[in-house]
Structure formats: C-alpha cells, structure tokens
Amino acid sequence: MTERKNIAVIGGDGIGPEVTREALKVLETVSPGAFNFHEYDLGAERWQRTGEVLPESVLEEIKGVDAIILGAVGAAPGSKSIPSGLLERGLLLKLRFELDHAVNLRPSRLYPGVPTPLAQHVVEGREIDFVVVREGTEGLYCGNGGAVRTGTPQELATEVSVNTAFGVERVVRDAYARAQRRRGKLTLLHKHNVLVNAGKLWNRVFTEVGAEFPDVETNYLHIDAAMIAMVVDPSQFDVIVTDNLFGDIVTDLAAAVTGGIGLAASANINPSGDYPSMFEPVHGSAPDIAGQGIADPTAAISSMALLLDHLGERELAARIDEAVATDIAERGSSRTSTTETGDRIAGRLA
Amino acid sequence: MTERKNIAVIGGDGIGPEVTREALKVLETVSPGAFNFHEYDLGAERWQRTGEVLPESVLEEIKGVDAIILGAVGAAPGSKSIPSGLLERGLLLKLRFELDHAVNLRPSRLYPGVPTPLAQHVVEGREIDFVVVREGTEGLYCGNGGAVRTGTPQELATEVSVNTAFGVERVVRDAYARAQRRRGKLTLLHKHNVLVNAGKLWNRVFTEVGAEFPDVETNYLHIDAAMIAMVVDPSQFDVIVTDNLFGDIVTDLAAAVTGGIGLAASANINPSGDYPSMFEPVHGSAPDIAGQGIADPTAAISSMALLLDHLGERELAARIDEAVATDIAERGSSRTSTTETGDRIAGRLA
C-alpha cells in the first residue's frame, strides 16, 4: 500500500477485545507497517465508568478513518447493570446507521474437516459456500417503535419495519453483482405473503434490478422455508439477499451449519465510500466465556481478509483466507486457546 | 363423547385436501360417529372460480362449529394468477385472527429412527421433545403496514409489529402452564436488544407471570442465538414461547431438525373457548408436489391428536400419537404414498 491507512479499533465487550488482538496480529503480519491503529475504548466498561456510549466527538473522529475493526458489543442478556439494547443500539447499530453501512456481508463456507451439526448425508460431496448480503440500515433496526401505558395491563408496544426503494435497491444491486462474480445464483428471502407492503417493494426491486443481470439465475424463498433449506441442503445457495432482521436470523443459522459462529466473518460496507466500512465477527460478546482465553479468534481473523479485500488488497486477503482454511483443516476438532490460534495462523503467514 | 361434535373441514390448496383426507380417515377410525364433518370449499380454486376468499356468511357458520380442521392454504410463490398473500391473509390468517387463536401450539419430537438432517453427535442419546407456543394474533401479522409512492424510486413501505400486554400475557401464561405439566422449563425467544419496545413488554410480562410459577425454570435467548441452539442442541428445550413471526421462523427450523415438515402438527387455540380452535399441519400447500399422491399426511394426522386432546379426549389423542410413533419407527426412511400412510396408521387403530 502506498500510504499508511488509519484503522479505528473497537475491541468492545466480553470476548471482543480478546479476538480482536489476534486479528490485529494477523493483519500486522501480512502487511507490516501498512496501518496506523487507533484504539477506541468503547463498550460496557466505559459506559459503567463514564455513562458514555459513543460520544459525538468520537463518532466524528471515527468517520475520518479508512476502516473500522470491531470485536463484539453487548452486555450479558439479563444483565441488571446495563439496560437491554443500550450498547447494541448506542454503539454497534449507531455505527452501522451513522456510517451508512447498507451492505452487511456475511460469507459462509464449510471447510473440509470442520465439525458441523449437520449429518454426513447433508454435507458429503457437496460444496457449501455462499454469502448472505444483509441490508444494514433499514427494516426493524431503525428503532422506529414506541409504547404507551408502559408497565400496565393496557400496554401497547410497537416496532416498525421501514423499507425504502433506495435502501432496498442498493443492497439488491450489490447482491446481483456479487452473484455475477460468483456462481451466478441469487436467492431473495422474505415473507411477502404476510409482510405484503415490504414484500411487494422487495419483490419489485428484485425483479427490476434483475433485468440488468440476465445471466444471474434467481429464486425466492419465504424466510421460514429458508430455515429448512439451510439445514437440509445449504449447498443450494450462492448469494442470498434479505432484509436486516431476516439477515440477522439466517446468518446465525448459516454460521452454525458451517462450523459455528466462531468462524463467521462479516463486513459492514458503506457502498458510496463516504464513510469507513467496518469489519467484525458475526458472533457476539459471549460474556459466559469472556476472560478465559478460550474464544475462537478465527472469525475476527477472517474479517481481516474482508477488510483487505475492501481496501483493494485482494492478494493479501486471499493469503489470510488460505492460512485460515489450512489451519482449520489441520486443527480438526481439537480446541486451542485464543492466542495459540492467532499465533498459529500468523505463523503461517510470517 | 356424549353428543356429535361439529367439525368444519377446510382442505385448502395444493396438498392440503390430500393430507386432510387421511387425517379424517384416522379420526373416524378412533372415534367412529363422534363427529359431523362439514366440508368448506375454500382456497385458490374457489378464488379463481368465484373471486371469493372467505365470504362473511361462511365465516359466521364456521364460528359456530366445535373445531376446525385445515389442510394448507396458499398459491405457489410467484404464481401470477393469485396476488401474493391474498389467500394467506384472507383465509388462514383471517381465521386465526377472527377466531382469536392466541395460542399457536407446535410440538416437535424426534422419534427414534426418523432421518434428521442433524449429525449423530447432536441427537444421539438425547431426548428431543419440545413444544413452541407461538403467539397467534399480534406482532407483524396484524397487517398493520402501508406504503407510499409505490412503484417509484421514492417508495416507502412499512410493517408494524403490534404487541399488547393482554396478548402477550395470555400466551405467556399458557406457556408457563404447559411447562409446569411437562419438564418445567420455559425459554423466551425475542430480540430485545434491537426491538426494545416490544422486547421490554415481553420481558416484563414473562417475569411477572413467572412469579406465579416458581417451579418453572426460565431462560432467554435472542432469536438469532436460538437458531444456533436449535441445530447444536435442540434437546435443551422443553417449552418455548415467542411472538408470531419468530414463532413462524423457529417452528419451521424445529420441524426440519425433528424429521421434517411432513411430521409437524399444530393447533391454533382460542383460549377463552368463545370460538372454535383450528388444527393444521405446519407445512404449506407444497404446490410442487400437489396431485401426485406423495405428500406425507403424518402431520395432518398428528394434528388430530391435538384436536382430540383439546376436546378433552386425552386417551384417544394418546392412541393416535402412539400409532404415529410406531408407524414412523417402522417405516424408517422408506417413502410411502399419501393414502398408504393414512391406511397404515388407521389400520393400527382399527
């Protein structure tokens, strides 16, 4: 790379900082001196100490970097000290929305030798390698709900899913383009038989944009039917495009069937390039195993491949992917510590 | 039974009428002469012939019966002749809403010998036997959305999830009571870190009602995390309670991991008894295999056990469950025709 890129690093909560450390180790190994890292102390601890989630000045600073690396954000479910959703909405989703991360990219690939919860007859001899393009700035994630008579037997609470032609089109277009560069197949997931308003919009845009990609084969699945498809034959998928909430749900299932959430990387991409994109593992902060040094950093490391790819460093990205694949194949089902895994993958790249 | 009960029978679309025929065969076998069946010709064909989905007069008639048996409803996705969602919303959901089917009950059980897409190490030696209590009259299923500037690049489409303390409480209470009669464990599925308004309501009610059931152990999972749990260890579940859409999604996955949608029964229960409850397989109309006589009627047959149980005929219900379990174990992975399966199960009960 010609000039040092500035990278904001947000380790976050729980196992977030632990896996991020290994990701940075690998990134530094494949491209030494290419980056200036700026660590941001954000998350549960900062909130508990200062009451701050994401100060405006910090957000402004982050807007100016070239990319963001994020570990994981979120307190333990049921945690009494932090209101539910405060960190998720105030930090993680705030970044996705403020930085206009329209394309939430989540590749899933079942590497040979990786333990999967699926039966042999489902996976044997089939290539399972797909990517979910999840919309990242609309849907039920807008925080566009409310409640009246809270705490009473007459309470009414609503959540509003917001879908715009603008928002749907850019993510659908991105998905078609990816399908064209891959195996040429695109699946739309929705529930248009029930969510008829949003469904009509997604269907229309999917068809209209599709006219520009005549070589991409398309199909449609209701989100409930997709649950079945994902466990009885995930090899049928190439690229999946869907809304924010369905994307959240289907990508955890996708991660589970391809060897677990410990391996699933993701990119939150700003398609215009106006603001930095953000790279993070799909998994959460896993408070139950935090601090024990046993979290699998593979997903965080693979996210560095997505980061390098996004910055135009295709070859370096491919090298990380290869090292990860080899490591996964060689370690089999033996569990190693967070730093051991990071060291081993970095070692392969040194 | 003392007097003949009146049962409305709606075969519906696709494989609906085929599997319903076998269900009635079994019902007649275990309780000959106990029912008057009233067939209602509703679904895609009637709409195509007459433009009617569910005439008001028919709905009024149906309100007066003792129970409803439904096959399946819905045209093929992408069908040009029937607008998306017309039959689902005009017939199936209309019945659930008009008849106030608050409790949508969906048991899942992995019978010995049933082929599952899950690996041996996930299922071996574990009992997988749980029930999802899905809210049936609220959430995103209210049809409470809209769109402006449709068909233009400025289109905005919304969907509103409606949650009331009244609606949440009755389904949560039902779920606690069921957990108490089973293994004493209840799991709430939601996404309260993002859907904070609805999430707060569900959490509050879950906790408040829980105080009346101190012997029921509870836990909470985000819907995305539940996807993982369902494939890596479904034996952890006893009773699950969740909202309408999450329930739709998780029950298809639950059906898939416990041997497929061909086996999953369901009941739509009116908790006050003011209107008839409705019994139907979880699967859809499967237009791709309709008319071939190959649809598995087991789910429709198992739904008859739920119907008998609901009408207080516990013993007859148990007999059907037993016959189904035996048949599933004996047929193994061999596929038999729709009528053969029905005949065989009825034969066991004769």
Ligand SMILES: CC(C)[C@H](C(=O)O)[C@@H](O)C(=O)O
């Ligand atoms: C932590 C949570 C808000 C987040 C989401 O729902 O998007 C996570 O589940 C994810 O998938 O990145």
Ligand SMILES: CC(C)[C@H](C(=O)O)[C@@H](O)C(=O)O
């Ligand atoms: C057909 C459809 C409207 C229905 C639903 O979404 O509830 C079905 O998927 C179900 O689960 O019964």
